[in-house]
Amino acid sequence: MRPEHWWFTIPLRLRSLFRRPQTDRELDEELCDHLEQATDAYAAKGMTREEARRQAQLDMGGIEQAKENCRDARGVNWLADFIQDLRHGLRLLRKSPGFAIIGVLTLALGIGANTAIFSVVYGVLLDPLPYPDSARLILLNETTPRVGVVSVSDPNFLDWRAQSTTFSQLAAVHAVSFNLSGISQPESISGEAVSPNFLSLLGVRPFLGRDFDASEEKSGAAPVVMLGYSLWQSHFGSDASAVGRTILFDGRSFTIIGVLPRNFRWVEKVQFLEPIGTWLATNPEAADRGARGDMVVLGRLAPATRLAAARSEMEGIAARLATQYPGDNDEFGVVLRPIREAFVGDMRTAILSLFGAVLCVLLIACANVANLLLVRGAGRTREIALRIAFGATRRRIVRQMLTESLVLAAVGGAFGIALAVVGSRAITRMLSPEMLMGATVTLNPTVLVFAVTLVLLAAFICGLAPAARSAKSDKHLQLKEGSAGTGTGASHNRLRGFFVIAELALSLVLLAGAGLMMKSLHHLLSVNPGFQPERLLTMEMDLRTAQYDKDPAIIHFWQNALDRVRAIPGVQSAAIGTNVPLTDSHGRGDITIEGMPLPKPGSYPHPDFHSISDGYVSTLGIPLLQGREFVETDNEKGAPVVIINDKLARQYFPNGDAVGKRLMLGQVDPAKPPQWRTIVGVLGDTKMYGLANPARLEVYLPFHQAASSDMEVLVRSRVEPSAMTAAIRSEIAAIDKDQPIFAIATMQELIRASVAGRRFTLILLGLFSGLALVLAAIGIYGVISYTVAQRTRDIGIRIALGASQAQVLRDVLGLGLRLTGLGLLVGLLGAFLATRVLSSLLFGVASTDMLTFIAVSGVLTVVALAACFIPARRAMRVDPMIALRYE
Amino acid sequence: MSKPSDLLQGTLDMLLLKILALEPLNGFAVSQRLKQVSGDVLQVSDGSLYPALHKLEQEGWIAAEWKPSESGRRAKYYSLTRLGQRQLEKEAENWGRLSSAISRVIKLKEA
Numbered sequence: 001m002r003p004e005h006w007w008f009t010i011p012l013r014l015r016s017l018f019r020r021p022q023t024d025r026e027l028d029e030e031l032c033d034h035l036e037q038a039t040d041a042y043a044a045k046g047m048t049r050e051e052a053r054r055q056a057q058l059d060m061g062g063i064e065q066a067k068e069n070c071r072d073a074r075g076v077n078w079l080a081d082f083i084q085d086l087r088h089g090l091r092l093l094r095k096s097p098g099f100a101i102i103g104v105l106t107l108a109l110g111i112g113a114n115t116a117i118f119s120v121v122y123g124v125l126l127d128p129l130p131y132p133d134s135a136r137l138i139l140l141n142e143t144t145p146r147v148g149v150v151s152v153s154d155p156n157f158l159d160w161r162a163q164s165t166t167f168s169q170l171a172a173v174h175a176v177s178f179n180l181s182g183i184s185q186p187e188s189i190s191g192e193a194v195s196p197n198f199l200s201l202l203g204v205r206p207f208l209g210r211d212f213d214a215s216e217e218k219s220g221a222a223p224v225v226m227l228g229y230s231l232w233q234s235h236f237g238s239d240a241s242a243v244g245r246t247i248l249f250d251g252r253s254f255t256i257i258g259v260l261p262r263n264f265r266w267v268e269k270v271q272f273l274e275p276i277g278t279w280l281a282t283n284p285e286a287a288d289r290g291a292r293g294d295m296v297v298l299g300r301l302a303p304a305t306r307l308a309a310a311r312s313e314m315e316g317i318a319a320r321l322a323t324q325y326p327g328d329n330d331e332f333g334v335v336l337r338p339i340r341e342a343f344v345g346d347m348r349t350a351i352l353s354l355f356g357a358v359l360c361v362l363l364i365a366c367a368n369v370a371n372l373l374l375v376r377g378a379g380r381t382r383e384i385a386l387r388i389a390f391g392a393t394r395r396r397i398v399r400q401m402l403t404e405s406l407v408l409a410a411v412g413g414a415f416g417i418a419l420a421v422v423g424s425r426a427i428t429r430m431l432s433p434e435m436l437m438g439a440t441v442t443l444n445p446t447v448l449v450f451a452v453t454l455v456l457l458a459a460f461i462c463g464l465a466p467a468a469r470s471a472k473s474d475k476h477l478q479l480k481e482g483s484a485g486t487g488t489g490a491s492h493n494r495l496r497g498f499f500v501i502a503e504l505a506l507s508l509v510l511l512a513g514a515g516l517m518m519k520s521l522h523h524l525l526s527v528n529p530g531f532q533p534e535r536l537l538t539m540e541m542d543l544r545t546a547q548y549d550k551d552p553a554i555i556h557f558w559q560n561a562l563d564r565v566r567a568i569p570g571v572q573s574a575a576i577g578t579n580v581p582l583t584d585s586h587g588r589g590d591i592t593i594e595g596m597p598l599p600k601p602g603s604y605p606h607p608d609f610h611s612i613s614d615g616y617v618s619t620l621g622i623p624l625l626q627g628r629e630f631v632e633t634d635n636e637k638g639a640p641v642v643i644i645n646d647k648l649a650r651q652y653f654p655n656g657d658a659v660g661k662r663l664m665l666g667q668v669d670p671a672k673p674p675q676w677r678t679i680v681g682v683l684g685d686t687k688m689y690g691l692a693n694p695a696r697l698e699v700y701l702p703f704h705q706a707a708s709s710d711m712e713v714l715v716r717s718r719v720e721p722s723a724m725t726a727a728i729r730s731e732i733a734a735i736d737k738d739q740p741i742f743a744i745a746t747m748q749e750l751i752r753a754s755v756a757g758r759r760f761t762l763i764l765l766g767l768f769s770g771l772a773l774v775l776a777a778i779g780i781y782g783v784i785s786y787t788v789a790q791r792t793r794d795i796g797i798r799i800a801l802g803a804s805q806a807q808v809l810r811d812v813l814g815l816g817l818r819l820t821g822l823g824l825l826v827g828l829l830g831a832f833l834a835t836r837v838l839s840s841l842l843f844g845v846a847s848t849d850m851l852t853f854i855a856v857s858g859v860l861t862v863v864a865l866a867a868c869f870i871p872a873r874r875a876m877r878v879d880p881m882i883a884l885r886y887e
Numbered sequence: 888m889s890k891p892s893d894l895l896q897g898t899l900d901m902l903l904l905k906i907l908a909l910e911p912l913n914g915f916a917v918s919q920r921l922k923q924v925s926g927d928v929l930q931v932s933d934g935s936l937y938p939a940l941h942k943l944e945q946e947g948w949i950a951a952e953w954k955p956s957e958s959g960r961r962a963k964y965y966s967l968t969r970l971g972q973r974q975l976e977k978e979a980e981n982w983g984r985l986s987s988a989i990s991r992v993i994k995l996k997e998a
Binding site: 012026027029030031033034037038041059060061062065066069070072073074 | 913914915916919932933934937938939941942944945947953956960961962963
């Protein structure tokens with residue numbers, strides 16, 4: 001009954017709301033008509049016209065009052081009142097520009113920072129992925145206890161697909177790269193070789209052209225490719241007729257069958273997709289179950305299946321395969337991750353911590369503004385008392401005060417959103433594409449809704465205390481006071497003090513976080529990377545074309561390149577190697593050490609393999625602990641040799657006698673004669689996987705004996721390394737003009753990039769804690785200032801009675817110290833609890849590091865006391881004569 | 888004029904609805920009719936009448952129509968709506984229960 005009843009009255013309510021002048025006129029008419037009729041009635045009883053009219057009017061009471069009551073009864077007043085309050089609020093702001101500027105600026109900073117960070121939170125963590133029902137998409141990898149998460153092998157994938165029932169579809173995704181030739185500047189592009197159902201599994205349709213079909217899964221399929229949207233834009237000018245044309249990958253002709261949609265996202269950079277059948281034709285070794293290249297499996301959970309069920313089924317399948325194929329699968333397990341995790345990666349903790357921090361900043365800002373409003377409210381008690389005496393209800397007063405704070409918050413919010421536009425862009429620039437993984441961070445409608453919500457929240461928080469206070473004021477008391485109102489009252493001051501203590505506590509928590517991050521970053525950057533990173537340039541090349549089919553051609557190219565680069569003036573030393581430290585790709589394999597007891601197939605030592613040239617060790621500056629590094633005679637004609645790293649040596653040669661011993665690559669095979677290699681040297685460990693991660697087992701081979709088409713050139717230069725780039729490019733072009741060079745970076749840049757995530761968190765956390773500190777300082781300044789102004793009379797009396805300036809100073813500072821002390825206490829407690837959130841980001845520092853906490857407490861105390869100093873000096877300088885005359 | 892008894896707001900609503908149930912009237916006529924049928928016992932002050940009528944209109948229990956009046960000007964006539972009819976029945980029932988309960992208590996004989 002109620003809902004339909006309400007619905008029926010909507011037209012009426014709208015009319016009352018929007019046709020005010022007309023309804024007002026009608027009301028007037030109605031009441032005048034009543035007066036006429038009442039007058040007539042009295043006149044009919046015998047009164048004169050004038051008497052009758054007067055009596056009728058007396059009966060009505062005040063006509064204006066009656067009209068007001070009618071309007072109230074219609075319930076339209078709230079809108080008119082609201083507009084009136086808004087205008088009043090704006091006028092008040094204009095009248096006190098100082099207060100307005102501080103209030104608006106404070107809220108603008110708080111709301112702006114929050115909006116900017118939320119745009120990142122939304123873009124990276126919340127924005128739905130462009131796949132329908134993406135929560136059911138799972139990424140699967142294999143695992144081995146020796147290394148952790150590794151790629152899946154193709155035969156294993158086929159068995160998973162055949163045996164799994166918890167996944168409705170599974171697809172293989174191999175990371176591949178090609179050299180794009182036939183254009184002015186050859187370049188290296190990366191993409192994926194996928195099972196034909198990859199796109200349909202994701203729920204993505206090609207933007208142009210067709211999807212892969214099932215026949216393109218078998219090895220030997222015709223070379224076709226689907227272009228990524230930006231590649232199609234840049235290389236084909238967004239021409240729709242590109243479909244059907246050919247493109248040269250590694251010198252081979254591929255037919256373009258389609259283009260991916262613009263918003264396509266994947267966990268790696270995808271510039272193209274090729275069907276797995278095409279890829280298998282040139283990678284026949286993938287048919288080996290033990291060959292784990294760079295492949296992840298994508299699956300869609302069957303309807304009504306939970307991830308836990310799929311996980312246990314896949315673990316069962318993996319275990320079965322391990323017993324079925326011990327040589328290749330022993331000890332290999334499986335790990336399942338929802339696809340969202342792969343996109344968010346390590347950024348989640350950092351982003352959420354920053355979001356928490358910036359919310360604290362907003363709370364501090366609101367506390368400051370609330371204090372400002374309280375002070376202003378105290379000065380308006382007389383005005384409010386008058387209004388109450390004239391008949392305004394308390395609810396009306398409260399509404400007015402809240403509306404005023406809403407005006408302040410709205411203006412602050414508008415500026416804040418402008419700040420957020422700039423801030424959000426600046427933050428995105430700090431994040432590398434790998435961290436963002438295709439996320440778009442903009443101020444989209446959702447973010448704007450968040451900003452508006454913040455404005456409302458801020459208005460409420462800031463306005464609540466002053467509104468509640470003003471509504472409580474006793475009208476008799478206020479009207480009696482001679483002045484405009486002093487707003488004293490111990491509870492008033494207590495509330496302001498409480499706000500300040502809260503601000504100081506929150507600032508301390510943020511400062512503690514920033515301090516811990518700073519210490520972490522410092523520790524991380526002081527970690528010895530195991531080599532000398534100064535003036536070291538690296539670049540990568542991948543030999544793909546048909547001319548590099550055989551090893552001799554590959555070796556010839558690299559040796560040629562090495563000789564030419566070494567001849568460049570300014571080059572101190574040069575070398576080549578696979579898998580430069582701190583970069584992401586690493587080849588691995590089993591080794592067998594001569595004389596060791598043969599372990600289970602899944603427990604062979606599993607080091608990283610590197611092919612390096614002579615001079616690699618000296619160019620990188622890796623300490624040579626035993627033996628020698630490779631020399632020119634370690635080539636195809638020389639004896640097979642190998643170098644190992646310290647960790648491998650200590651683990652398998654605890655007596656320190658590694659040099660001279662032998663090992664072979666791969667597991668021992670009784671059918672084949674073992675190909676032993678002699679260990680000629682032991683190198684120090686390097687931080688291959690990042691400064692924060694432990695070293696792993698490494699095995700180094702001379703590139704003449706283990707040719708690799710994908711290598712990095714390392715150049716240590718006498719001068720600024722990037723100056724060498726052009727010279728190196730021309731030398732390489734002289735050998736092969738179609739050979740792209742990519743991933744050009746100095747080692748210092750790579751080290752910086754490897755800590756970019758932590759640095760990002762530190763910069764923003766530092767910024768926010770600085771902001772919080774400034775706001776808290778302003779807050780305590782305001783409170784102490786006000787207290788001094790209030791007690792001017794008392795201070796004057798005390799000075800007149802003989803108190804020294806120093807004593808007055810001490811008293812004021814004492815008040816400040818008390819507030820600061822309480823703030824520190826609460827803050828330290830909060831910091832103890834809160835910094836735990838950061839522990840995954842910290843390095844070499846406990847989340848409750850005492851030294852950091854003491855240091856930031858010191859900083860806070862100094863700043864807070866400095867803020868108290870100015871009002872304290874003002875107190876000192878009070879002239880008792882003037883103070884006593886005041887009032 | 889004798890002092891009118893205090894009328895509670897809710898009761899006033901019910902009485903106004905009942906008056907308008909009998910025939911559509913304008914505001915002045917409603918207050919006159921109430922005075923008349925209650926024998927001058929129930930009177931509503933002009934200052935309370937119109938807010939009450941407007942509230943009833945806002946709730947959708949009565950509807951207003953501007954009709955030319957006897958004097959030639961137009962006047963606003965209120966009439967009961969279907970929703971108002973239901974509301975009136977509900978309130979009348981409540982009132983009946985309340986008043987009989989009060990009567991029972993008042994009529995208790997001293998022990």
